[in-house]
Amino acid sequence: METSITTRLGDGSRAEMTPAEIRADIEAGMALGVKRARVEPLTDEEVDRLVEIFTAPGRFASVDPGHEVILSSDGTVSLPRPAAAEQLLVYQDAFGSDSLELGSTDYSYKAVKTIASEEAQAMKMAQLELVAPAQYGAMPDLGRYSMPDGPFPNWSELLPQGRVEEARAAQEEAIEASVEDICYVADELWAAGTDGMDFDTAAAAGDGDFLATLRATETLRERYPTIGIQLGMASEMVLGMHGELEYGGKRLAGMWPAAQLQAVEEAGATVFGPAINVNTTKSVAWNVARTIAILKPVVAAAGIPVHPNVGMGVCGVPMSGFPPHDALGRVSKALVEVLGADGL
Numbered sequence: 001m002e003t004s005i006t007t008r009l010g011d012g013s014r015a016e017m018t019p020a021e022i023r024a025d026i027e028a029g030m031a032l033g034v035k036r037a038r039v040e041p042l043t044d045e046e047v048d049r050l051v052e053i054f055t056a057p058g059r060f061a062s063v064d065p066g067h068e069v070i071l072s073s074d075g076t077v078s079l080p081r082p083a084a085a086e087q088l089l090v091y092q093d094a095f096g097s098d099s100l101e102l103g104s105t106d107y108s109y110k111a112v113k114t115i116a117s118e119e120a121q122a123m124k125m126a127q128l129e130l131v132a133p134a135q136y137g138a139m140p141d142l143g144r145y146s147m148p149d150g151p152f153p154n155w156s157e158l159l160p161q162g163r164v165e166e167a168r169a170a171q172e173e174a175i176e177a178s179v180e181d182i183c184y185v186a187d188e189l190w191a192a193g194t195d196g197m198d199f200d201t202a203a204a205a206g207d208g209d210f211l212a213t214l215r216a217t218e219t220l221r222e223r224y225p226t227i228g229i230q231l232g233m234a235s236e237m238v239l240g241m242h243g244e245l246e247y248g249g250k251r252l253a254g255m256w257p258a259a260q261l262q263a264v265e266e267a268g269a270t271v272f273g274p275a276i277n278v279n280t281t282k283s284v285a286w287n288v289a290r291t292i293a294i295l296k297p298v299v300a301a302a303g304i305p306v307h308p309n310v311g312m313g314v315c316g317v318p319m320s321g322f323p324p325h326d327a328l329g330r331v332s333k334a335l336v337e338v339l340g341a342d343g344l
Contacts, residue, residue, distance in 0.1 A: 005055055008327040010287050010313075011280035012320035019055045022285050026050050029286035033293030037236075037256045042293055046338050050292070053334050054285040061329035063336050070343040072230055072271060072307050073101040074137050074200045085126040092132045098343075100134040101198055102126060108141040110150070113181045120192035127193040135228060136189040137198030140182060140216070142209035145174035152177075155241060171208040171242045178212035179219065186220050186227075196228025196270070204234035206241030207252035210260075214247050214267040221268030231264050232273030232309055233257070236294065257298045265303055271343075274298060275309040280319050284327045288316035292339045305342035308335050 004016045017025070026047055034041050042050075053061065063069075073091075084102055091097040102123055104112050112119060119136065126134055146154040152174050155167035186197050197220065203210035217229050238260065240253025248266050250259065257274040264272045276291040291308070295315075299306050313319035316331040335341045 007054060008284045008318055008324060009280065010278045010282050010284065010318055012318035012324055012327070015283060017283065019051065022054050022283070023047070023051045025283045025286040026054070026289040029282065029289035030293045033290035037258070037294040039258070039293060039297050042289070042296065042338075046292070047289075049338050050285065050289055050334055053330050053337075054288075056330075059326045061326070061333045063333050067336060069336050069341065070098045070305075070307075072273070072343055073097060073099050073135075074198050074230075074232060074311075075101065075103055075107065084122050085129055088126050088134060089129055092130055097132060100126075100130065100132055101137045102134060102194075103137045103198075107138050107200070108144050109138045109178070109182045109185050110141060110144045112138050112185050116185050116188040119185070120188040123189055123192040123194050133195040133228070135196035135198050135230065136185070136194045137200050137230075138185070139201045139204065140178055140199055140209055140213045141201075142171070142174050142178055142205035142212055145177055146170065150174070150177075159241075168242050168244065171206075171245075175208050175212045175215070178209075179216045182212070182216040183219055183223075186216075186224075190224055190227060196230060198230040198232070199269075200232050201234040202231055203238045203252075206239040207245045208242045209234075210238050210252050210255075210263075211245045211247055214263055217264075217267040217269050228271070229269045230271040230273060230307075231267075231269040232307075233260060233275045235314075236274070236276045257295060258301065261298050261302055261306070269304065271305050271307055272298075272302065273307045273309045275311075275314040276316075278313045278316065278319055280313075284316055284318060284331065288331055288334045291315045292334065295339055295341075299340050299342075302342075307343040308339070308341050310335070310344045 009015050088100050153170040155170045158167035199213045202213040238255040243253050245252050247263050278287050308315045310317050317323050
C-alpha cells in the first residue's frame with residue numbers, strides 16, 4: 001500500500017493523497033492548462049520534479065542554496081503616516097525584504113490622487129531611511145470610475161440592458177480619466193524619490209482596465225526613462241468588458257499570459273507579474289502544474305523579469321487569508337526550480 005501524504009487543496013484545507021494520486025493530479029492540471037492556453041505540455045522530467053516536490057517529507061520546502069530569487073512586493077505597507085516609514089524599515093531590516101512598497105489603505109489610484117502630496121511626503125521620508133528599493137503601488141481599478149462612486153455611467157448595468165455602445169463609451173471615458181490619475185500620482189511620487197511604480201491587479205475590470213494600465217505605463221516610460229514599473233495582472237485571462245479595445249494592433253479581450261507579456265513589454269514595464277487563478281477544490285499540486293504549463297512559454301519568451309503573483313488564490317497559492325507555509329513553500333520552490341521564474 002502506498003504511503004499517504006498530507007497535502008493541501010486550493011482552499012488551504014488539508015488532504016491525504018498517495019504519490020500516485022499526486023502524480024495524476026499534476027498530469028491532469030497540466031493537461032487543462034495546455035488545453036485552455038494552447039501551450040505545449042511539460043516534459044517528463046518537469047512532471048517528475050513536481051511529483052518530487054509535492055511528495056517530499058517535511059512540512060516546509062525551499063529552493064536549494066544558490067537558487068534564490070528576488071521577491072518583489074505589493075501592498076507592503078498601508079499604515080497611517082508617519083508610521084509607514086518605520087514599518088518599511090521593519091520589512092527591510094527584520095524581514096530582509098528584497099524590495100518594499102508604500103501604498104494607501106484605499107489601494108486605488110483614483111483615491112490616492114486626492115492625497116498624492118501626503119503620499120509623496122511619506123515616500124520622501126521613507127527614502128531617507130531605506131537602503132532596499134521602495135516603490136509606490138495601487139490598483140488602476142477602472143470600476144471606481146463608474147456610478148455611483150465615479151462620474152461615468154456604470155457599464156456593468158448597461159450591458160445587461162443591451163446598451164452595448166453606451167457601455168463601451170463609458171469605459172472609454174473612464175480609461176482617459178484613469179490614465180490621467182495614474183500619471184498624476186506617479187509624477188508626485190517620482191518627484192519624491194520613489195524607485196518605481198506598481199500597477200497591481202491590472203485588468204481586474206476587464207480590457208478597459210488593462211488598456212488604461214498599458215497607456216499609463218507607456219506615458220511614464222516616455223516621461224521618466226529610468227523609472228521602474230511593475231505590472232501585475234488580476235487573473236489569467238483578460239475579460240472582454242468592452243470587447244473591441246486594442247493595444248499595439250492586438251485585441252486585449254481574451255488575452256492569456258503569453259500575449260499579455262507582449263503588450264506589457266511593448267508598453268515599457270520592467271517587471272511582469274502574471275496571475276493564474278486557483279481552483280479551490282483541486283489540490284495545490286494540480287494548481288501548480290496548471291500554472292507552470294500556462295507560464296512556461298511566458299518565461300521562455302520574456303525580455304523582462306517575470307515574477308508570478310504568489311498572493312492568496314493565484315499561481316497555486318491556496319485561497320486563504322493566511323496561506324499555509326507548507327503549501328506556499330512548495331509552490332514557490334516549483335515556480336523557481338521547474339518554471340524558472342525570475343522572481344516572485
